[in-house]
Amino acid sequence: MRHATAKPLVELSEVSKRFKSGTLALSDISLSVDAGEFVTLLGPSGCGKSTVLRMVAGLDSPSAGSVHAPALTTDKDSTAFVFQEATLMPWASVFDNVWLPLRLQGLSQRESKSRVFAALKSVGLEDFASSFPSQLSGGMRMRASITRALITDPKILLMDEPFGALDDFTRQKLNDDLLRWQQERAVATLFVTHNIAEAVFLSQRVLVMQARPGKIMHTLRINEPYPRTPAFRTSMTFLNYCRELSVALERAMLTETSAQ
């Protein structure tokens, strides 16, 4: 899909990360994400998926290798991060939470109003602008969190197991919506999960990681066009992809055990 000469938006080359404690968290990770592409990191807990995201966001630096990402340039608002929890400010209304990134850029409430309301409308939260996070359900909180991430029109969206704490029904609904928002904005997405079905449904590419030290063991390209309908979830193709990832994940875990 990528043009042979175009430089990827995000590129990690032979990146390793050793924590201060001496633990080798990542070893020789190389990966790239193109503009508009949806890439998922799939792996067991503790395989360093989150560390990869933090490096791309410029919140952590590698011990060896190089990271090229928009957050590491002067391009200030090109990166957005969605955490495992909604991470909203509990003392601020939904409006104020979504306004935050614009506010930090120096945009007043008046200047941001139409933009924030349009964004809230597009995720179905327009009636909750003045509600506080404690008054929302888990799914709605996550919607607000994603809206906050998308408000600056980022080039890359980093998501660290955002739907891990939600029930299956809400997770599926949010997967559908996320894909729609992502496609509308053509925002490149680096998504972390340990849920195989979620990885297959959302991604163009899935990178399977093993733990201790974190390594990419397998890459699977999901050659399915967007938009992906709920019917895709029940198709044989979907099941085959899931099976392939399941085998790869098992093999990754086996390598990990024999390495210990």
Next chain:
Amino acid sequence: MKRLTDVMLPIVTLFLFATLWEFGVRWANIPAYTLPAPSVILHSLIVNWTSLAASWWFTLQITFGALLLACSGGILIASVFSLSPALERAFFPIAVVLQVTPIVAVAPLILIYVDSTTAALLLCAWIVAFFPILSNTVTGLRMTDRNLMDLFRLYRASPWQRLKLLRAPSALPYFLAGLKISGGLSLIGAVTAEMVAGAAGRETGLASRILEASFRTETPKMFAALALLVLTGVLIFMLFTALSRVLLAHWHDAEQLTDTGRTL
């Protein structure tokens, strides 16, 4: 309905207690200089109202003056500590020393060094009230959600934006919990210091009235002054509980946090 019961229950209890006290004293014929009946205390309060009210006003000024200084000092120093861990390590022990030294023991020294008795009383009350606010605000500033901190870093927020939009609101419930403690403490500080100072004259507070009355064995007047002190303490507590509820009402978790005293 529940709210009404919540309000009425302590009032009814208090009334019953006072009635028991009144009849107990009358029935046992206890003289007023040993234990005055509530009606005698009330009478003394009315008769001595002019002098008691002036003293009450003075005590209130010292209490709230010290509390105001404790708040501004506590917040300012906590903010500096949050910006510089080295300064916190250097100066926090001094704050602890101030806190653990009994105020009764230091007050005579302060009265020697500070010329104005009013200033000395303020200083004593401040020393007692300052620490809970400092310590709680420091904790609050430190308890900021790590992910939110990362988010602010990602959006390259300035230190001022970080303090104003993130750290200060996160620390607010902790600060308010500290304020509830310090409110009562500054009253205790103001009264204790005045007891030690043994001040007499016009510019004096309720503690001086209690001392005076005790020299003259005017027990009902002692009780009257004491009642005003108790009332002040209760009002301060109610004021800050209400303030905390107003500021944190929409933020349920935080209200629970301060109410269960987890921050203490």
